[in-house]
Amino acid sequence: MTEKVIILGAAGRDFHDFMSYWSLQPNVSVVCFTSTQIPGIGGRLFPPEMCNNHKNGNRYPYGLMIYDQNDLEALIEEHGATMCALAYSDISYDSVQSLAARVNSKGCKFIQVPPSLTQLHSSKPVVAICATRTGTGKSQTTRAIADYLKKKGKKIVVVRHPMPYDKNLLDQRCQRYEVLEDLVRYKCTIEEREEYELHIEEENLLYAGVDYQMILREAEKEADIVLWDGGNNDFCFFKPTVTICVADALREGHEEHYYPGEINMRMADLVLINKVNSLQSPDLASSQAQHIRDFLGKQDIPIILGNSVVTPEARGPTGQLLGDSVVKDMVYGKKVLVIDDGPTLTHGGMPFGAGYVLAKQMGAAEIVDPRQAAKGSLVGVFQKFQHLEKVLPAMGYDERQVSDLQETVRGVDCDCIITGTPINLENVIDVGKNCVRARYCLQLDKQNMTFLELALKPIV
Numbered sequence: 001m002t003e004k005v006i007i008l009g010a011a012g013r014d015f016h017d018f019m020s021y022w023s024l025q026p027n028v029s030v031v032c033f034t035s036t037q038i039p040g041i042g043g044r045l046f047p048p049e050m051c052n053n054h055k056n057g058n059r060y061p062y063g064l065m066i067y068d069q070n071d072l073e074a075l076i077e078e079h080g081a082t083m084c085a086l087a088y089s090d091i092s093y094d095s096v097q098s099l100a101a102r103v104n105s106k107g108c109k110f111i112q113v114p115p116s117l118t119q120l121h122s123s124k125p126v127v128a129i130c131a132t133r134t135g136t137g138k139s140q141t142t143r144a145i146a147d148y149l150k151k152k153g154k155k156i157v158v159v160r161h162p163m164p165y166d167k168n169l170l171d172q173r174c175q176r177y178e179v180l181e182d183l184v185r186y187k188c189t190i191e192e193r194e195e196y197e198l199h200i201e202e203e204n205l206l207y208a209g210v211d212y213q214m215i216l217r218e219a220e221k222e223a224d225i226v227l228w229d230g231g232n233n234d235f236c237f238f239k240p241t242v243t244i245c246v247a248d249a250l251r252e253g254h255e256e257h258y259y260p261g262e263i264n265m266r267m268a269d270l271v272l273i274n275k276v277n278s279l280q281s282p283d284l285a286s287s288q289a290q291h292i293r294d295f296l297g298k299q300d301i302p303i304i305l306g307n308s309v310v311t312p313e314a315r316g317p318t319g320q321l322l323g324d325s326v327v328k329d330m331v332y333g334k335k336v337l338v339i340d341d342g343p344t345l346t347h348g349g350m351p352f353g354a355g356y357v358l359a360k361q362m363g364a365a366e367i368v369d370p371r372q373a374a375k376g377s378l379v380g381v382f383q384k385f386q387h388l389e390k391v392l393p394a395m396g397y398d399e400r401q402v403s404d405l406q407e408t409v410r411g412v413d414c415d416c417i418i419t420g421t422p423i424n425l426e427n428v429i430d431v432g433k434n435c436v437r438a439r440y441c442l443q444l445d446k447q448n449m450t451f452l453e454l455a456l457k458p459i460v
Helices: 013-020 069-079 093-104 138-151 181-185 190-201 212-222 261-267 283-296 324-331 354-361 377-384 399-410 446-459
Strands: 003-009 028-035 064-068 083-086 109-112 126-131 156-160 174-177 206-209 225-229 242-248 270-274 303-305 307-313 335-341 392-394 416-419 434-443
Touching (some): 003 069, 013 028, 069 093, 083 093, 138 190, 138 434, 138 446, 156 190, 156 212, 174 181, 190 206, 212 225, 242 261, 270 446, 303 446, 307 354, 324 434, 354 434, 377 399
Parallel strands (some): 028 064, 126 225, 242 270, 270 303, 335 392
8 A cells, every 4th residue: 555645844854854765665655745834835846856756766757746734634635645744843742733633633644753764874973953942042052063163173064954945946955155145146035044144154164955965965075073053943854973952941841842842852962051141040940950851861961051142233334343332322221123033933932032132131211012013924923923022023034025024124113223133134124223233142151161072072
């Protein structure tokens, strides 16, 4: 009997699971993908050139269509599907079970493929930085580890979790980022820029795309060590030498309730609890660490505590850095609009990000509510994510949404804008007002740094 499979995805691990596992299985016919979380993915084609047709008897000569997950029940009936495979991340366990119920009610099996079936083996050591939720600080952790390894004389290449949001997936098969101009060459969305730009600024060679077998082989040519910079709370696509899982001090317990963050936690060689400096007392983080040990049943797992340090940066009309006193005067006592990282605020569920923290830190008189000024697609974003009140998510998955973001920003009555998105947003939209950028980085004290060094010792 041939299993007819629908892969439930979000333009990320779904493609990887298909290429590394499903397309190569005998007696399996994948009938389509579904998409969610990322707007505008439905209606696209996964191209036949990436369907491993030379290995599976030309099973997918026309590629595979991607449909909206909202149509799941109809797709099961239309294609006679016998199995649905979950292949995206940062989903509450309630949502996972709700999906399973929808699938099972149509007489269809519901499965989750374990990492071991899809992880690719590398000829180089791999350090995987994963997380319990979106927005814990994976990328700042990756950058800190990259800096440490480079100071040890290692040549590192960062491989980023997929973000293939362009309509032509074949154009994004294997992308290499070395200079900022590459962001324009690959037509990167705001969300892609948020993950790539700071690595480029810090001279970390970065790969991303769709075909992670090809990406890994190319990265290995240039690296002593491969760093996996995870997306959402997804697990690593490569078999890791060392796995570091980043947890959020502001979202204690989420590792027990969001898929597949718990998998990352259970597979970790070291856990980093980040943003401890945002707690009222560091004792709360120590309590969280003990809870994690009890939950995992591993009293000996190393758990370190880190601070996410937020600092302001602003530039003048000619691009020159402004002095601290000038930047302070731009915010202190002023009416401020905060723009924070989109995924962290939306499916990450956070009510604020680094920009909001900085606005409070710098003494803004008022953080304005942007909802009444929302334009176009941003109206729907606020309707869907009703926990957002004092921050504007930096949404920009396509040109239309970028335009909506710019119109919304320019329609807000404020004295100054603080951007907590990792990128220089002024390179993408015209904000029309004074703008302060929240820079953030991981800070570890000597003791916690020692534990991190011990975890990395096998590859250094």
